[in-house]
Amino acid sequence: MIDPYYVSLANQASGSALAALHYGYPIAVFVYYLVSSAVAVCTLQTKSADEGHKRQNVIKWLFLFSVLTFLVQLLALILQGVAQRRFPLEQDLTIGLLSCILVFGVEFAGLSDSPNPVWYPFVGSLALALVFEPIVCVLSLTAVPSESLSFVELFVTSTAAARCLAFALAFALYFEGGWTAQKERGTDSERQSLLKPGENDTSDANKQPSDEEAGEQQQNGYGTTETSEDESADANKTASTERVESPWERREREAREQMEKRLKEKGNWFTYARSFMIFFPYIWPVNNRPLQIRVGLVALCLLTMNFVNLLIPRQMGILLDSLSGANGENAWVQVLLFGGLKLVASEAGLSLLRQWLWIPVEYYSYDAISTAAYSHVLNLSSDFHDSKSSSDIMMAINSGQSISNMLDSICFRAIPMIIDMIVAFIYLSVMFGPYEGFITIATSVIFMYIATSMIARLRLARKGEVSAWFEEHYVRQAGIQGWTTVACFNQTEYEERRYSKAVRNRVTKSQTVQLGYILSYAFQFLVLLSGLLAGAHLAVYQVLGGQATPGQFMVLLTYWAQLVAPLNFFAGLGRSVSRDLIGAEQLLDIMQTKPSITDKEGAPPLRFSGGHVSFENVCFSYDKKKEILKNVSFTATPGMTMAFVGATGAGKSTILKLLDRFYDATEGAIYIDGQDIRDVSLSSLRNQIGVVPQAPVLFDDTVMNNVRYAKLDATDDEVYEACKAASIHEQILGFADGYQTRVGERGVKLSGGELQRVAIARAILKRPAIVLLDEATSAVDTETEHKIQEALRRLCEGRTTFIVAHRLSTIMNADRIMVVTGGELVEQGSHEELIQANGKYAELWSKQIFVKPQDKQDSADGKPISKARKAVNIVNDLPSETAKLELAKVKSKQIRIKASESDASGSEDSSGSEDSEDSTDTLVTPGHKKEV
Numbered sequence: 002m003i004d005p006y007y008v009s010l011a012n013q014a015s016g017s018a019l020a021a022l023h024y025g026y027p028i029a030v031f032v033y034y035l036v037s038s039a040v041a042v043c044t045l046q047t048k049s050a051d052e053g054h055k056r057q058n059v060i061k062w063l064f065l066f067s068v069l070t071f072l073v074q075l076l077a078l079i080l081q082g083v084a085q086r087r088f089p090l091e092q093d094l095t096i097g098l099l100s101c102i103l104v105f106g107v108e109f110a111g112l113s114d115s116p117n118p119v120w121y122p123f124v125g126s127l128a129l130a131l132v133f134e135p136i137v138c139v140l141s142l143t144a145v146p147s148e149s150l151s152f153v154e155l156f157v158t159s160t161a162a163a164r165c166l167a168f169a170l171a172f173a174l175y176f177e178g179g180w181t182a183q184k185e186r187g188t189d190s191e192r193q194s195l196l197k198p199g200e201n202d203t204s205d206a207n208k209q210p211s212d213e214e215a216g217e218q219q220q221n222g223y224g225t226t227e228t229s230e231d232e233s234a235d236a237n238k239t240a241s242t243e244r245v246e247s248p249w250e251r252r253e254r255e256a257r258e259q260m261e262k263r264l265k266e267k268g269n270w271f272t273y274a275r276s277f278m279i280f281f282p283y284i285w286p287v288n289n290r291p292l293q294i295r296v297g298l299v300a301l302c303l304l305t306m307n308f309v310n311l312l313i314p315r316q317m318g319i320l321l322d323s324l325s326g327a328n329g330e331n332a333w334v335q336v337l338l339f340g341g342l343k344l345v346a347s348e349a350g351l352s353l354l355r356q357w358l359w360i361p362v363e364y365y366s367y368d369a370i371s372t373a374a375y376s377h378v379l380n381l382s383s384d385f386h387d388s389k390s391s392s393d394i395m396m397a398i399n400s401g402q403s404i405s406n407m408l409d410s411i412c413f414r415a416i417p418m419i420i421d422m423i424v425a426f427i428y429l430s431v432m433f434g435p436y437e438g439f440i441t442i443a444t445s446v447i448f449m450y451i452a453t454s455m456i457a458r459l460r461l462a463r464k465g466e467v468s469a470w471f472e473e474h475y476v477r478q479a480g481i482q483g484w485t486t487v488a489c490f491n492q493t494e495y496e497e498r499r500y501s502k503a504v505r506n507r508v509t510k511s512q513t514v515q516l517g518y519i520l521s522y523a524f525q526f527l528v529l530l531s532g533l534l535a536g537a538h539l540a541v542y543q544v545l546g547g548q549a550t551p552g553q554f555m556v557l558l559t560y561w562a563q564l565v566a567p568l569n570f571f572a573g574l575g576r577s578v579s580r581d582l583i584g585a586e587q588l589l590d591i592m593q594t595k596p597s598i599t600d601k602e603g604a605p606p607l608r609f610s611g612g613h614v615s616f617e618n619v620c621f622s623y624d625k626k627k628e629i630l631k632n633v634s635f636t637a638t639p640g641m642t643m644a645f646v647g648a649t650g651a652g653k654s655t656i657l658k659l660l661d662r663f664y665d666a667t668e669g670a671i672y673i674d675g676q677d678i679r680d681v682s683l684s685s686l687r688n689q690i691g692v693v694p695q696a697p698v699l700f701d702d703t704v705m706n707n708v709r710y711a712k713l714d715a716t717d718d719e720v721y722e723a724c725k726a727a728s729i730h731e732q733i734l735g736f737a738d739g740y741q742t743r744v745g746e747r748g749v750k751l752s753g754g755e756l757q758r759v760a761i762a763r764a765i766l767k768r769p770a771i772v773l774l775d776e777a778t779s780a781v782d783t784e785t786e787h788k789i790q791e792a793l794r795r796l797c798e799g800r801t802t803f804i805v806a807h808r809l810s811t812i813m814n815a816d817r818i819m820v821v822t823g824g825e826l827v828e829q830g831s832h833e834e835l836i837q838a839n840g841k842y843a844e845l846w847s848k849q850i851f852v853k854p855q856d857k858q859d860s861a862d863g864k865p866i867s868k869a870r871k872a873v874n875i876v877n878d879l880p881s882e883t884a885k886l887e888l889a890k891v892k893s894k895q896i897r898i899k900a901s902e903s904d905a906s907g908s909e910d911s912s913g914s915e916d917s918e919d920s921t922d923t924l925v926t927p928g929h930k931k932e933v
């Protein structure tokens with residue numbers, strides 16, 4: 002016979018094991034589910050899970066079934082307790098059942114929400130359940146002698162057994178579904194059409210965007226007419242496909258794509274986050290001990306704050322109990338202590354100290370990130386600046402703030418709040434027992450779940466609102482910026498209608514979003530209130546039963562109030578971190594871009610000795626697809642003026658850009674005084690070169706400062722001299738504030754000619770050794786041009802000069818003229834030589850020279866000048882004497898060519914393919930490549 006002592010010992014042991022299992026089972030499943038889900042997110046498996054599981058629906062309902070069985074068990078337990086007047090119910094069993102309802106309920110919601118979830122958190126939970134459930138079942142049965150098993154116990158055991166079966170079935174279905182899917186994939190691939198999906202699916206091809214998408218996408222661009230509401234519904238369907246992405250959407254899309262691409266490359270969030278370490282020296286004050294100490298003290302403040310947050314509710318309870326005499330404490334002392342704690346926790350206490358300590362650290366990081374990003378951008382090369390819009394770059398530099406925001410959210414808010422919540426949970430569990438702890442956790446979990454899913458649901462509406470907001474902004478800005486165009490075309494009413502439509506659209510969307518948020522907050526509040534009521538009822542029950550004091554009840558209420566802020570914060574944390582991450586990503590993208598034009602290590606400065614420039618077989622392309630320059634070779638001796646002419650887009654300006662090293666030649670080399678420009682330091686090279694660009698850009702500053710930009714230490718007199726040389730001095734003196742007149746953004750307050758002359762003055766002030774003039778006089782009238790020519794002559798005197806010009810009259814005196822066609826040098830020589838050669842240059846020249854005398858005659862006769870002639874006349878601005886002379890040259894040349902052609906054909910007839918004697922007329926220029 003078994004000793005009853007041992008039986009009771011065994012019963013006790015199995016009872017404690019059962020109690021431990023009741024708590025341990027849901028905890029194990031929940032922790033596993035949380036950790037594995039976090040791992041899935043961090044290792045990007047949520048992104049790769051792109052195919053739904055065949056049996057997902059059945060498995061989902063099996064999860065719901067299990068939740069219901071827990072609920073039935075709980076109800077049975079309560080009914081049994083009522084029937085047997087056995088209160089309180091077994092705590093471990095009740096908490097265990099409640100926790101299981103919560104845990105499996107969350108998993109059921111997870112399966113319902115996601116069409117293609119990552120499965121191992123669910124499958125692992127099922128496996129754990131299959132381990133725990135039978136043990137709990139067996140232990141529960143052994144705890145009760147078989148002869149005294151009541152109907153309720155039998156019912157509960159059968160429910161548990163049914164749940165076990167459901168779990169096993171779900172587990173098996175998961176593997177069965179995966180296996181069949183694999184099999185089907187195998188056979189499917191053999192049966193698949195050779196056409197890509199969609200190619201043979203006309204229904205898909207004709208698929209229209211949803212009304213909401215179409216509504217969001219429809220925009221009324223310039224050149225479209227207003228449509229009625231009904232028409233617009235139809236128009237949406239076709240117009241939506243042509244809709245142009247707003248700059249904001251493009252920026253966000255690009256940053257998100259970049260982030261996803263980088264995430265994929267890195268493989269998981271941890272290595273991805275490591276790429277942000279590039280910002281570490283800008284956030285952590287590496288070499289600044291006092292700032293480091295401040296950071297340490299801030300961390301200390303945060304920990305103290307956690308502690309004080311715990312003490313305040315406790316002190317409140319003690320104070321209340323001291324008032325009712327429940328604890329025998331002196332109420333005056335307690336109220337003083339309470340006041341002291343409140344002061345420490347207030348904005349005038351620890352918070353003040355923390356912010357005071359943090360301000361220099363925050364500004365250090367702002368200072369460091371902004372200046373580093375700005376300097377990095379300025380040092381990037383032309384290819385980068387050409388490929389990005391300036392507003393994108395500026396937005397990215399401003400994104401430095403996002404990194405500080407992200408750190409602030411995570412370090413100073415999220416971590417302390419997590420600590421606060423854990424402490425609250427433990428404290429309430431200890432003070433009021435595990436029921437109260439469970440209520441806290443359950444409320445937090447349900448609140449977070451509801452809040453995050455509501456935010457996710459509002460995302461689309463919010464996106465629509467932001468797009469509408471940008472649209473409104475864009476329409477307003479375009480109307481105001483393009484006011485002149487609006488006024489000229491008398492479209493004020495059209496713009497007003499356009500704007501009012503944009504505003505209405507935005508207001509409607511904002512109202513929807515706002516309503517969504519209000520409802521969402523109301524719902525979240527209800528969840529919190531339910532938790533509070535449940536917790537308060539439990540606490541009242543305990544206070545009335547004498548297990549707790551009214552002071553402790555007060556502690557509970559205060560803690561609940563303290564929990565609301567962290568919960569709200571966590572609900573929105575994901576959204577704010579993702580927004581900051583996108584901003585930081587844009588900056589990271591820029592910071593990781595390396596300049597393509599850099600100094601070689603230890604590159605010496607350029608040793609200038611006269612300005613001998615030579616291009617040797619230079620080839621170049623901007624994008625490696627289209628060759629822009631092909632084997633360009635020429636030499637300019639010191640002091641020589643070399644001009645490039647040719648059709649637009651031929652590559653003339655590109656030659657100048659290569660010389661100034663805005664780009665490097667893809668093949669061949671450029672030498673200045675025998676040194677490859679890639680081997681000398683960039684700054685010494687640019688110091689020697691002065692550029693007057695095609696479209697000079699001035700800063701929104703005074704004329705004086707704009708000219709002085711070329712030589713920051715130039716005196717006022719030097720600036721005046723330069724302006725006199727550029728024939729702009731008198732005009733500047735005529736401005737309202739003379740040299741102190743502001744020129745407006747990019748110099749808009751100056752005329753094209755004034756702008757160019759200011760740019761020339763700037764180049765003159767720099768006194769460069771090599772001068773690059775890219776259409777430097779294209780925007781000035783003939784009279785001014787003659788003045789500028791004189792100024793340029795002075796600027797270029799003794800300096801190697803390269804000129805790009807369309808107006809051939811401006812370069813006819815150049816030492817050598819190069820004709821560029823399709824990126825190749827097809828002719829070179831002096832003006833006279835090229836006219837003699839009668840090639841491309843002579844053709845261009847004759848086009849510019851021929852019209853004017855005829856026009857003059859027409860106008861002299863009083864006949865109207867034809868439109869075509871007027872247009873050509875613009876380029877022919879030679880003085881009439883010179884024009885006549887040039888015309889005579891070209892005409893006589895043509896007559897001679899014709900004569901030589903007829904001679905040649907005659908001699909060809911008689912002497913076969915021998916060259917004609919008059920061959921000097923057909924090709925005379927030195928270095929002339931192409932025979933005419």
Ligand SMILES: Nc1ncnc2c1ncn2[C@@H]1O[C@H](COP(=O)(O)OP(=O)(O)OP(=O)(O)O)[C@@H](O)[C@H]1O
Nearest residue numbers: 387623624629648649650651652653654655656805
């Ligand atoms: N930053 C750039 N990126 C890509 N292609 C470019 C860039 N700048 C110029 N190009 C292309 O290179 C070709 C040559 O341009 P370039 O400005 O050198 O011509 P150009 O002869 O000076 O013309 P124009 O007389 O009109 O100034 C053109 O086809 C132009 O579209």
